[in-house]
Amino acid sequence: MADELTSADVRKVARLARLAVSEADAERYRVELAAVLGYIERLREVDVSGVEPMAHVAGETNRLRADEPGPTLANEVLMGMAPASEGAFVKVPKVLGDGGGA
Amino acid sequence: MSGVGEIARAVAAKEASAESGVRAALDAIGARDGELNAFLQVFDEHAIEQANILDARLAAGEDVGPLAGVPIAVKDNICTREGRTTCASRMLEGYRSPYDATAVTRLERAGAVIVGKTNLDEFAMGSSCEHSAFGPTRNPHDTGRVPGGSSGGSAAAVAAGMVPAALGSDTGGSVRQPASLCGVVGLKPTYGRVSRYGLVAFASSLDQIGVLAGTVADAAAVLEVIAGRDERDLTSVTRDDADFAGEIGRGAAGLTFGVPAIARHPSVHPETARVFAEMVEKVRAAGARVVEIELPHAEHGVAAYYIVAPAEASSNLARFDGVRYGRRADIGAGGTLDELYTRSRSEGFGHEVQRRIMLGTHVLSSGYHDAYYVNALRVRRRIKEDFDGVFASGVDAVLTPTCPSPAFRIGEKAGDPLALYLEDLFTVGANLAGVPAVSVPAGMAHVEGRELPVGVQLVGRAFGERALLGAASVVEGVV
Numbered sequence: 001m002a003d004e005l006t007s008a009d010v011r012k013v014a015r016l017a018r019l020a021v022s023e024a025d026a027e028r029y030r031v032e033l034a035a036v037l038g039y040i041e042r043l044r045e046v047d048v049s050g051v052e053p054m055a056h057v058a059g060e061t062n063r064l065r066a067d068e069p070g071p072t073l074a075n076e077v078l079m080g081m082a083p084a085s086e087g088a089f090v091k092v093p094k095v096l097g098d099g100g101g102a
Numbered sequence: 103m104s105g106v107g108e109i110a111r112a113v114a115a116k117e118a119s120a121e122s123g124v125r126a127a128l129d130a131i132g133a134r135d136g137e138l139n140a141f142l143q144v145f146d147e148h149a150i151e152q153a154n155i156l157d158a159r160l161a162a163g164e165d166v167g168p169l170a171g172v173p174i175a176v177k178d179n180i181c182t183r184e185g186r187t188t189c190a191s192r193m194l195e196g197y198r199s200p201y202d203a204t205a206v207t208r209l210e211r212a213g214a215v216i217v218g219k220t221n222l223d224e225f226a227m228g229s230s231c232e233h234s235a236f237g238p239t240r241n242p243h244d245t246g247r248v249p250g251g252s253s254g255g256s257a258a259a260v261a262a263g264m265v266p267a268a269l270g271s272d273t274g275g276s277v278r279q280p281a282s283l284c285g286v287v288g289l290k291p292t293y294g295r296v297s298r299y300g301l302v303a304f305a306s307s308l309d310q311i312g313v314l315a316g317t318v319a320d321a322a323a324v325l326e327v328i329a330g331r332d333e334r335d336l337t338s339v340t341r342d343d344a345d346f347a348g349e350i351g352r353g354a355a356g357l358t359f360g361v362p363a364i365a366r367h368p369s370v371h372p373e374t375a376r377v378f379a380e381m382v383e384k385v386r387a388a389g390a391r392v393v394e395i396e397l398p399h400a401e402h403g404v405a406a407y408y409i410v411a412p413a414e415a416s417s418n419l420a421r422f423d424g425v426r427y428g429r430r431a432d433i434g435a436g437g438t439l440d441e442l443y444t445r446s447r448s449e450g451f452g453h454e455v456q457r458r459i460m461l462g463t464h465v466l467s468s469g470y471h472d473a474y475y476v477n478a479l480r481v482r483r484r485i486k487e488d489f490d491g492v493f494a495s496g497v498d499a500v501l502t503p504t505c506p507s508p509a510f511r512i513g514e515k516a517g518d519p520l521a522l523y524l525e526d527l528f529t530v531g532a533n534l535a536g537v538p539a540v541s542v543p544a545g546m547a548h549v550e551g552r553e554l555p556v557g558v559q560l561v562g563r564a565f566g567e568r569a570l571l572g573a574a575s576v577v578e579g580v581v
Contacts (some may be wrong), residue, residue, distance in 0.1 A: 010460065013460045014460060015460045016442045016467065017420075017460055017463040018420075018423075018443040018447050019444065019447055019451070019456055019460065020445060020447075020448040021448075021456075025449045028459060029456075029460060032457055033457065033461055034461065035519065035520045036520055037461075037464075039404075039520055039523075040408060040419055041232075041405075042405050043405045043481055044477075045403055046480075046481050046484065048477065048480035048481060048484065051480040051483050051484060052480070052483060053321050053368070053476050053479030053480050053482075053483065054480075054483035055479055056307045057536030057564075058294055058337050060482075063336050065333055065336075073200050083424065083425075083428070083429070084430060093437055093438055093439045093441070093442055094439075095432070095439050098433060
């Protein structure tokens, strides 16, 4: 799969990840990603038939905590972190009509 | 700089003030950090204020805790209300956290004083500290070389005697590898041992906060304070097995070290191989058993890691969108939300971070998900089972070099991501399996007329830090 990585693949992945990649960058990323993907191919040597995938090592599953009110961060503190705001709202470009696409 | 235990004892006994210890740290930082760039921020005034508060409490007869007056540095991907938390990224250049990480809160409650935030590879992605948006950190043993990474600033700060201990984070070796390259102790605890609340997430199933310190005992003293369950990180646990220093100073008798074949991997530098072989002989001579063991999937760790970690990173770093916090691109009037996301992310993230996000997005994308990601998770289970088998056979710690070679020159591996990823050959296994591991200085390599530190890594049983640090003290004792 690594051999087949094209700059179109890189642009597609960049698009999915919401990253802007220039033509020159796309070629650099293609070469670097192909090298890493080529190395990763060695995992195919491992016989993993019948092995359950392990996404996480912790044996514990979901824990519930008591639903009790506790201290929270103040609204103005959190709003103060937003790079653009208006009144009580975080400001973003228009998302409906022709402003969307995200 | 004195050690953690020495400072805390002297301050608690009022033989020295907290202020004098903090001033000594600030002076050492001032004297050498222009050259090393270990710190992104130094909390001069705040640290002195905190020390003065401690001294006043001590004068009033209070017990201020087991780390009384100990100056500690914190990696800048761990949130502090004081100063900024940048992750060495343009994305968070001006970010001020509204809360402290649990590990930071616990350090301060134990009497420690945070003196500043240390440099790292951006978002902890790298093994050299060269991928910081704010310039590389330099290795105190040779300023033309890297300190390792990603906790390179913390390792350099301890190695240069600026602080006796520092917090780092370790996702694939980011505490142990810089510890090895800088000649200090680096401990990655068991997954779940330390709360990750306030650690900026990189790969959540692998991330763990760790400690860099001058000695094994000092690392244990810091772990004692930061370990334990926290309701704000539901993966954190408390076990009734604290007293992490309890076996430090034990003899070598009765210890079994296992050396896997991968310890003699062809990529290991001849000087690293020599230091490792000499250390093995010394622990054997001291009375420990050293046996050959099998870790059949160790060679596949790096490949599995470079699927799992970028996959999780691509998801975790999706939160940086230019809307709620962090960098927001100026897209002018009429720009779309999509342009805002894309431009903010491209301007905010450096090349290495963008590459890892793309790698992670690729291995998770439709058509590749099973072949890459799910397959890597199966290999991950094999790797964990390998460790389980070794420990079940009576091995107390798995012994390898911490990394394949001593510190390399700044720029030497730039443009070759794969070469840099192979730095993680010995370290990723402990993260994939969730077990604790520690790097201990083992000797010096002679490279191009320089003396460069070489560390050995000990990997132990899950939640077996007390035994692991006991074994590490045996290595420390024979070197």
